[in-house]
Amino acid sequence: MPEKELDAGVFVPRFYYMMRTRGADGMPPYKTRQYITLCTPMSSVSLGRNLAMIVTALLASYAFWDAHCPRTTRRRIRQKDWYEQLPANLDEWRIPGNCLEDEERIWLQLDKVLRQWGITQWQHASGSALKAPCTAPQLSSGFGYTPLARTTPIRLGQFQYLNPLSRAARTQEGHDIIIRVIVIGQEGHEHLKILRKLTTGALSLYSENHTLPTFAELHFEDIILGVFHKAGGSVIEAHGAWARNSTGDIVDMLLQMLEDAFSDNFIVQWHPESLAAKKISTSRPRVYLIDFEVAIQFPEDCPAEQRVCVGLPLGGSFPSPEMYNRQCPPEVESGKPYDPFKLDVWQLASSLHKFKSKIPAIDDTLTAMTDGDPIRRLGAQQALDRLGQIVASMPLKSLLFEPEGAFKFKSGTN
Numbered sequence: 001m002p003e004k005e006l007d008a009g010v011f012v013p014r015f016y017y018m019m020r021t022r023g024a025d026g027m028p029p030y031k032t033r034q035y036i037t038l039c040t041p042m043s044s045v046s047l048g049r050n051l052a053m054i055v056t057a058l059l060a061s062y063a064f065w066d067a068h069c070p071r072t073t074r075r076r077i078r079q080k081d082w083y084e085q086l087p088a089n090l091d092e093w094r095i096p097g098n099c100l101e102d103e104e105r106i107w108l109q110l111d112k113v114l115r116q117w118g119i120t121q122w123q124h125a126s127g128s129a130l131k132a133p134c135t136a137p138q139l140s141s142g143f144g145y146t147p148l149a150r151t152t153p154i155r156l157g158q159f160q161y162l163n164p165l166s167r168a169a170r171t172q173e174g175h176d177i178i179i180r181v182i183v184i185g186q187e188g189h190e191h192l193k194i195l196r197k198l199t200t201g202a203l204s205l206y207s208e209n210h211t212l213p214t215f216a217e218l219h220f221e222d223i224i225l226g227v228f229h230k231a232g233g234s235v236i237e238a239h240g241a242w243a244r245n246s247t248g249d250i251v252d253m254l255l256q257m258l259e260d261a262f263s264d265n266f267i268v269q270w271h272p273e274s275l276a277a278k279k280i281s282t283s284r285p286r287v288y289l290i291d292f293e294v295a296i297q298f299p300e301d302c303p304a305e306q307r308v309c310v311g312l313p314l315g316g317s318f319p320s321p322e323m324y325n326r327q328c329p330p331e332v333e334s335g336k337p338y339d340p341f342k343l344d345v346w347q348l349a350s351s352l353h354k355f356k357s358k359i360p361a362i363d364d365t366l367t368a369m370t371d372g373d374p375i376r377r378l379g380a381q382q383a384l385d386r387l388g389q390i391v392a393s394m395p396l397k398s399l400l401f402e403p404e405g406a407f408k409f410k411s412g413t414n
Contacts, residue, residue, distance in 0.1 A: 083109075083220075083221055085109055086106060086109055086110070086223070087106065087184070088184070088185070089184055089185065089187055090165070090181065090184055090187050090188060090293075090319075091318075091319050091323070093106065093164060093165055093181055093184065094163045094164065094165050095163070096164060100124075100127070103164040104124060106164055107121060107164070107167055110220075113220055114169065114179075114218075117218060118171060118172035119169045119170070119171055119172075119177070119179075120133050120169060120170050120172075121133075121167060121168070121169045122159060122167070122168040122169060122170065125158070128160055128161050128162070129158065129159070129160050130158070130159045130160075130161065130167075130168045131157055131158060131159075132156075132157035132158075132168075132170065132176065133170055138156075138157070138170075138174055138176065139173065139174035139175055141175045141176070141229040141230070142229070143212075143229040143230065143231045143232070143269060143288070144156050144176065144229070144230055144231050144232040144233075144269060144270065145232055145269055145270040145285070146232065146270055147270060147271070147272060147273050147276070147277060147281065148277070149244075149273050149276035149277040150273070150276070155232075155233065155242075156176070156230075156232065159178070159230070160234075165180060165181045166178055166179065166180050166181075167179045168230060175229065176229070176230040177215060177227050177228060177229060177230055178227075178228045178229075178230050179218070179225050179226070179227055180225065180226045180227075180228065181223065181225055181226075182195070182217075182224050182225065182226045183222070183223065183224035184222065184223050185222045188224070188293075190295075190296075190315070191292050191293050191295070191315075192224060192226075193297075194292045194295050194297055195211075195214055195226065195292055196214075197297075198211040198292075199211055199212070199213045199214040200214070210256055210257075210266075210286070210287055210288055210289045211288065211289050211290075212228050212229070212231070212267065212288035212289065212290050213228070213229070214226055214227070214228060215227045215228055215229055228290070231267040231268060231269055231288060232267070232268055232269050232270035232271065232285065233267065233268060233270070233271055234266070234267055234268075235253055235257065235266040235267065235268050235287060236351075237271065238250050238253055238268070238271060239352070239354065239355045239403060239405070240354055240355075240405055243271035243273055244271075244273040244274075244275040244276040245271055245272060245273055245274065245275065246272075246274040246275050246280075246399060246400050246401060246402065246403070247357045247358065247359070247362075247399050247400075247401055247402070247403045248274065248280065248391075248396060248399025248400060249271070249272045249273070249274050250355060250357075250403060251357065251362060251387065251391060251399065252272075252284055252391075253266075253268060253285075253287050254352070254387065255384060255387055255388060255391070256286070256287035257287055257289075257348060258345070258348065258380040258381075258383055258384045265289065265290055265291050266287050266288065266289055266290065267287070267288050267290055268285050268286070268287050268288070269285035269286050269287075269288075270285045271285070272284065272285060274400055275400075275402060278400075279400070280396045280397060280399075280400055293315060293318070294313040294314060294315045294318055296309065296313075296340065307339070307340070307341075308337035308338060308339060308340070309337065309338060309340045309343075310335065310336065310337050310338070311332070311335070312324050312328065312332060313340070313343070326347065327347065327350055328343065328346075328347070329342075329343060329346040329347075329370075329372065329374065329377075330372055331343075331374050338374060339374055341379065341380060342374045342377050342379065344380065345369050345377060345378060345379060345380050345383060346369065346370055346374075346377060348369070349366050349367075349369035349370045349383075350370055352366065353370075354405045355403055355404075355405065356403060356404035356405055357403055357404075358401070358403065358404055359390070359394075359399075361390045362387065362390055365378070365383060365386050365387055365390070368383070369383050
C-alpha cells in the first residue's frame with residue numbers, strides 16, 4: 001500500500017502488524033494488515049497520542065503471539081541460552097573442570113528439560129556418589145535386586161559414577177534409570193550406531209547377548225542421551241569391596257563377561273553374596289555389558305586376518321593418548337596391527353588381578369588370559385570353554401568359600 005501523502009507535502013511512514021483471522025465459513029486463515037501512523041504533523045496529532053498508539057500496537061502484537069505461538073517453540077527459545085552453556089564435546093563433559101561444582105553445574109542446566117520429560121535426577125550425596133530422591137514409589141524394573149541376606153535394599157538407592165557423562169535419575173512412575181551422554185554434535189555417532197544394533201531388533205533377543213537394553217533416547221538440540229535401567233551394581237564391586245561374594249559367585253560372573261574388556265564395563269542385577277547367606281542361591285544374576293564408547297565393529301564379511309587395529313582404542317571422551325589411562329598389553333604399543341579381541345581378553349583378566357580363587361585350574365586360566373604374547377594368550381571362546389569345563393566338573397557347594405584378597409567384614413556388618 002503506498003504511503004499517504006499529506007497536504008503539507010510530508011510523507012508519513014506507516015507501521016503495520018500482521019493478524020491471522022479465520023472466516024466464518026471455516027476457510028484457511030487470511031492476513032489482514034492493520035496500519036498505524038507513526039508520525040504525523042505535530043499540528044494535527046500530538047506526540048503523546050502517537051506514542052500511545054505505538055504501545056497499543058506492540059501490546060496487541062504480544063497478545064497475538066502469546067495466544068498463537070506454540071508452547072514448544074517458546075520453550076526452545078528460553079532453553080537456547082542455557083543450552084549454549086553446556087559442554088561442546090564429550091571430552092569437556094567428561095572433565096568439565098577441576099571441582100565438583102563444575103560437574104554439578106552441567107546437570108543442573110539440564111534439570112528443567114529432564115523434568116519436562118518426567119525425570120527427576122538423583123541427589124548428590126558426597127564426592128561422586130548420588131542417592132535416590134524421595135519422589136514416587138521405587139518400582140522394580142527387573143534389572144536391580146538385593147539378596148534376602150541383606151535386611152534392606154539400601155544399596156539400590158546409591159550410585160557411584162566414574163565421570164559426569166552418566167547420571168542416575170528416577171522416572172515419574174518410580175523406575176530408576178541411568179542417563180548417559182552418547183552424542184554431542186558430530187561426536188558419538190559410532191557409539192550410538194553400535195548400541196542401536198545390539199539393543200534393538202533380533203540381536204537383542206539372544207540370551208548370549210549381554211548388552212544392557214536401551215530404555216529410551218532423549219534428543220535435545222544436537223545432544224542425544226541414552227536412558228538405561230539402573231542395575232543392582234557394578235561388577236567391579238564383586239571382589240575386594242562391600243559385596244560378600246564367594247569364589248563361585250565371581251566365577252559365574254566371569255563366565256558371562258568374556259565379551260568385553262574391563263570389569264567396570266559390566267553391571268550385574270545383584271551381587272549374590274553367598275558368603276552372607278552361607279548357601280548357593282538357586283537363582284543367579286545376569287551380567288550386562290555397557291559402554292561402547294571406544295568400540296569398533298567390522299563388517300560381517302571382513303576376513304579374520306583383517307580384523308585388526310593399530311594403537312590405543314581412542315574415541316569419544318578419550319580423543320588423545322594422554323586421556324587413555326588403562327593398562328594395555330605390549331602389542332598395543334608396538335605400532336603394529338594387533339587382534340583387538342585378544343586385547344579385550346587381556347584387559348578383562350588384568351582388571352581381576354587381585355582375585356585369586358585358590359583353585360589352581362581357574363587361576364592358571366586367568367594367567368593364560370594375560371600372557372604377554374598374543375599368540376599364546378587365550379581367546380575369549382577358549383577361556384570360556386576352559387572355565388566352563390572346570391566349573392562343571394566341581395560341585396557348586398565346593399565353590400562356597402572366600403577368595404583370596406576379599407574384603408574383611410566386621411561381625412554383624414550388613
